[in-house]
Amino acid sequence: MTTKNESADPLAKGTLATAKQSWADLFVWKQRVVVTNDSGETHTEWQSPEPLKNPISLMAQLGAKDWLFFLVGFCAWTADAFDFHALSIQTTKLAKYYDRSKTDITTAITLTLLLRSVGAAIFGLAGDKFGRKWPMVVNMIVLGLLQIATIYSDTFQQFLAVRSLFGLFMGGVYGNAIAMALENCPVNARGLMSGILQQGYSFGYVIAACANLGVGGSTDSWKTVFWVGAGISIGVGLIRICFPESKQFIEARKAGKKATSAGVFWHETKKMLAQEWKMCIYCIFLMTWFNFYSHTSQDSYTTFMLTQKHLENAPATRASILMKTGACVGGTIIGYLSQFFGRRRAIIVSAFLSACLIPAWILPEGERSLSASGFFIQFFVQGAWGVIPIHLNELSPPAFRSSFPGITYQLGNMISSPSAQIVNAIAEKINVRTSQGELAPAYGPTMGIATAIIATGIIVTTAFGPEKKGRHFEEVGPPVAVGQAKDIEEGFDEDEKKAETKELEMARTHSTTA
Structure with missing residues (x-):
């Protein structure tokens, strides 16, 4: 997936690093967004806020x-x-x-x-x-x-x-x-x-x-x-x-x-x-x-x-x-x-x-x-x-x-x-x-x-806190408990478990921001 948006540093890890990044992002008009493409690859970019609509x-x-x-x-x-x-x-x-x-x-x-x-x-x-x-x-x-x-x-x-x-x-x-x-x-x-x-x-x-x-x-x-x-x-x-x-x-x-x-x-x-x-x-x-x-x-x-x-x-x-x-x-x-x-x-x-x-x-x-x-x-x-x-x-x-x-x-x-x-x-x-x-x-x-x-x-x-404006609720998949229950009651092989875990993680990070 190609994009015209400017690339950004990945989301910070750790409490202090996240607080520092959140404070800095407060003074940047564009928004730091984690984007997942069709292949499951993720990257972070700056996106302009969507214009206000009627x-x-x-x-x-x-x-x-x-x-x-x-x-x-x-x-x-x-x-x-x-x-x-x-x-x-x-x-x-x-x-x-x-x-x-x-x-x-x-x-x-x-x-x-x-x-x-x-x-x-x-x-x-x-x-x-x-x-x-x-x-x-x-x-x-x-x-x-x-x-x-x-x-x-x-x-x-x-x-x-x-x-x-x-x-x-x-x-x-x-x-x-x-x-x-x-x-x-x-x-x-x-x-x-x-x-x-x-x-x-x-x-x-x-x-x-x-x-x-x-x-x-x-x-x-x-x-x-x-x-x-x-x-x-x-x-x-x-x-x-x-x-x-x-x-x-x-x-x-x-x-x-x-x-x-x-x-x-x-x-x-x-x-x-x-x-x-x-x-x-x-x-x-x-x-x-x-x-x-x-x-x-x-x-x-x-x-x-x-x-x-x-x-x-x-x-x-x-x-x-x-x-x-x-x-x-x-x-x-x-x-x-x-x-x-x-x-x-x-x-x-x-x-x-x-x-x-x-x-x-x-x-x-x-x-x-x-x-x-x-x-x-x-x-x-x-x-x-x-x-x-x-x-x-x-x-x-x-x-x-x-x-x-x-x-x-x-x-x-x-x-x-x-x-x-x-x-x-x-x-x-x-x-x-x-x-x-x-x-x-x-x-x-x-x-x-x-x-x-x-x-x-x-x-x-x-x-100094996080923000995930624009998160797509409809793309997060079924509740984790549902997936876990299916795993316990029906039995997945190891590859299926890894595939489902990757799918859930991709869904959680799609369109989330710092």
């Missing part, structure tokens, strides 16, 4: 079934976000209802985030082994039932127990949702669709805030918001039953036929972790920063406006809605731009601009000013997040595209789980004088300093 034409590339998978994944992720934020935006109500401090109430957020990683491992691996459909159905229906159980929690201890169990099932949604939604997308449309998909999280926040605004500020009104969340989650689960399994999973299952042994799949999981442990650690570290980023900048923002800025429930909720509307817009736009600008560059620029906006975010007074500043900082916070679904999918080992993003994301969630609790604990111990001359918890300074530190961590971690 987003309407990109979305038109998805067929009816592709859109079906995408929309179901988006709805599942939106319902998941609604269920989580139904608690965070009503912290003040719940504190009054259970006669506890706001820091005590955020313990439930910590427990939820802590146990999401366990759910991600269980349901993510189930998604890779049994398919995307039924693990998601179970997840969504149980989540709805747990929302109802939260409503009937009479004591604070019961409330914490239910929210802990809620986190276990909540963790299984993300990996299966993004795998189902994005693995069916054409390569050049993934940046745009990734940005739209990730904003299901912000959209869930917007719907939860609208529900909170609709029910008013009375203490018992939090229950109505949870009833709405229960209906959405159960509804998505029932709708998912009506639609087919993921095309990629069906084709992989057909290729393997007998690959149903749980022992084989766990063997391959351990093999993947042994081979890809550095990538796993990097992605967990990156997602720890990102989860601190979102939860620190949003979970206590409504409380900040109610206490430090003296807003009533209605204007504070309206400001929160506009804040997350900015997140929806920013995530979609920057996810789309990452297709041309590069995944890492898009993340770094977004994090830098969000840090620059921190003073304008916490210093203004009044609903209008807080709405505008909240809109723009979340535009860039969730703009960086809009790149994450496709970035994690492209970095994932081929056979674990359901479990790898979910597990790394939720382990990052687990490590960052005390974020809201930390913000509340620090803020309630430090008082600042408000514009009305009253002393109030220092939510603004606490969130501002924490967000600045976190944005800096994201910039540094991303600058």
